[in-house]
Amino acid sequence: MASSPTLDMPNARETLRATFGFDDFRGRQAEVVERTLAGKSSLAVMPTGAGKSLTYQLPAVMLEGTCVVISPLIALMHDQLRSARANGIRAATLTSADADWRETQDAFRAGELDLLYIAPERASQPAFRDFLSSSKLALFAIDEAHCVSEWGHDFRPDYRMLRPLMDAFPDVARLALTATADGQTRVDVMAQLGIPEEGLVLAGFDRPNIRYAIRPRDNPVRQIAALMAERPGPGIVYAQTRRKVEELAEKLAAATGRKVLPYHAGLPAETRAANQAAFVASEDMVIAATVAFGMGIDKPDVRFVAHVGVPKSVEAYYQETGRAGRDGDPAAAAMFWGAGDFATARARLAEVDEDRRNAERARLDALAGLVETAGCRRAVLLRHFGESPPESCGNCDNCLDRPAVTQVTELARKLLSAVYRTGQSFGLGHIQKVLTGANDERIRQRGHDRLSVFGIVEGEDALLLQPLGRALQARGDLVPTEHGGLALGGSAREILTGAREVEIVVPPKRQRRSRGGGSGEANPVGDPLFDALRELRRELAAEAQVPPYVIFHDSTLREMAASRPSTMAQMGRITGVGGKKLEAYGARFLQEISRH
Incomplete structure (x- = not known):
């Protein structure tokens, strides 16, 4: 035309x-x-x-x-x-x-x-x-x-x-x-x-209002409860199994006193529909879900998205975290990962059609790069999509609290050597015990206390074995065996021969709460007029049987509370108040504003 x-x-x-x-x-x-x-x-x-x-x-x-x-x-x-x-x-x-x-x-x-x-x-x-x-x-x-x-x-x-x-x-x-x-x-x-x-x-891929943070998983209930305390408002917690979804929903509700409901394909259809409807209509509920949840939700006021485990790819991570902060207000994306996540993902590559396997392996390597980087998370994300971002964004965990990086090539050679000498059939816990010379009956029974690698790691290096093992699994240099052990893979032999060096991020001794700037309340909670406008929005949403954000976004209510329009013409100039909404709701909101 x-x-x-x-x-x-x-x-x-x-x-x-x-x-x-x-x-x-x-x-x-x-x-x-x-x-x-x-x-x-x-x-x-x-x-x-x-x-x-x-x-x-x-x-x-x-x-x-x-x-x-x-x-x-x-x-x-x-x-x-x-x-x-x-x-x-x-x-x-x-x-x-x-x-x-x-x-x-x-x-x-x-x-x-x-x-x-x-x-x-x-x-x-x-x-x-x-x-x-x-x-x-x-x-x-x-x-x-x-x-x-x-x-x-x-x-x-x-x-x-x-x-x-x-x-x-x-x-x-x-x-x-x-x-x-x-x-x-x-x-x-x-x-x-x-x-x-x-x-x-x-148009570019940057979501500057989202603060990215990626941490090793230690106690996900405690970690997510802390995130919920920092980010009042609706949130999504993604887990990889139905059992984990239900467990997180129950434990987070008990730990925080907030409403947390589960969502996964194993629930009855009516339960899924009811839980989704409750989340869409809520202004503070959290939903624990498998990754299928969210693609069909256009909810603009989600204040955080948390992953308990790694997503399928950088693309999937970007899409899933993108469900936070669609209204432009500050939001958070947090991932809590473990070495086993990558071990499981790499084991599944064998099930992928051969013509797609290399592409899927490249996707997993790119995800490992995002998780393992000591640099700006946003820069890694944007470079993945072909952009040329600044080296620092100022709104991710690594930019706000730059982590230390340490050279661990010699320790990596000791760890890989121990994996090889024990037969490439034991998990990281057993390998750590061998390297640190633990007094363990299982080690003695297998004669691992007589190996040259027994007891060769001590002090500060011993504390780095776990993060190093996690990093090597993320990068594919250690891969899972059929029975749950670890075997050499990827660049392991290059590391052993000294042809490749290894650096890792030094894990923080304790999880630090994020500081200033992105956690804050975008909404002036405690402002009597703003709170009254939100309450009116809830009433109108219930009358119309639609979620509150369909009436007006929080940003529109903030502008009303700040400019206090007194006529329909002034109300019509507020961002987000179109002709139909002005006609339907303008008088009610003007009346509420006049009361204050």
Whole structure:
């Protein structure tokens, strides 16, 4: 579609103010919107929280016809549906969970929808293509577009079937959106979806409001309870097994007195749905979950994401931590890891198809590099996605409290030698005992007290054996055996021959609480007006049966509390107060402000 006077950017900014309550675009939003209004196809790679959904919702309001949004999860569609309708956008979903599908189809055929959300499984059906032919289309928007690529970390085969659907409507522009795609994935996504090379809009990956911290795991309940105390507000705790999820939910609730609920595929569907709904509606609840949770949640006020164990890859870590602080307020991402996490992950490489094994191994090595670095965490993350960041970000654990690094090549040779001389079949605990000369019956029974490596480590070096063993396992120089022992792998032989040196980060003697600047309350809790506005928001959300953030974000309430508007015109100038919300809620909030 060619641009016209009604589809220029000044008109787009007027629509942005009137519909969404924003005075201007953020980041690369304007570029994406301008391309879309001009009928050009694009792949927009934008960080979570940068407003990806606005880049198709605003054109959907301006363009003639319906924007078809392909989204991977029903929960995500319904969440975005609530937000779109709250802004006065004519939107509907067509999913297996919707009872009103006939009304939705009739509304589409009648040209009464701005947005129609569907799943890729439905989009790939020939009958759906025929259905779309019954009305005018404005745009195809493909959310979580990295799912189309086999190189992506969340590959979904049904996304591969979208190209034939879109090719049947050659005059309709395509807008693919993702927050997580490295260079190889971006090229593949564009090829699979038929987006020209010049259509790439790369907005960058930095989430400056998130403070990253990665620590060895010692007592995860205590570690996460400390994080919860620092970060009041909603949080997500990711664990790798269902049993661990339930255990963490129970123990964290007991330790903190906060509401903590579990979420995993083994729970009854109604329990999962109830726990998710409680979390979405809450302003302070924590949910313990497997990694499937969160992809379908567009909750902007999550104040922290914690990982108990390592994620699948740097891409997965970036996406999962990106669920924190989507409203732009300060948030935290904490990972608590152990050597066994990498041992398990490397053992699973044997189960991966051979043609993907090298790529998966490279992903795991990149993750180990992030965990093991003594430098800036954010810089490692951003370099992984092809950016050239500064050497220090000032908002990660290593930048705020620079760790010491020590050269441990000789100690590494002793440890690896002990692994080899004991037959490459014992765990790190046994190896430590051998090296430190422990008086242990099991060691004597096996004759390990007569080995040349028995008792050759003492003093400060003995304290470094555990972090060194953890580091060597993360890097793949020690790999797990079938029966739970350790064997030489990776560059172990180069280390033993002196061809490679080893450095590790010296672990802190105690976990330090983060200092100043990112933990703080972004919200002026204790300000009577702000607290009253939040209470009013809760009441209105309950009346409308939507989560509080659908009414207004905290940042909007903060601006109200600071500027204290006294007229509807002044209220309409508050960021985030669009025309529909002003009409629906403006008078109630003005009344509350006048009482203070």
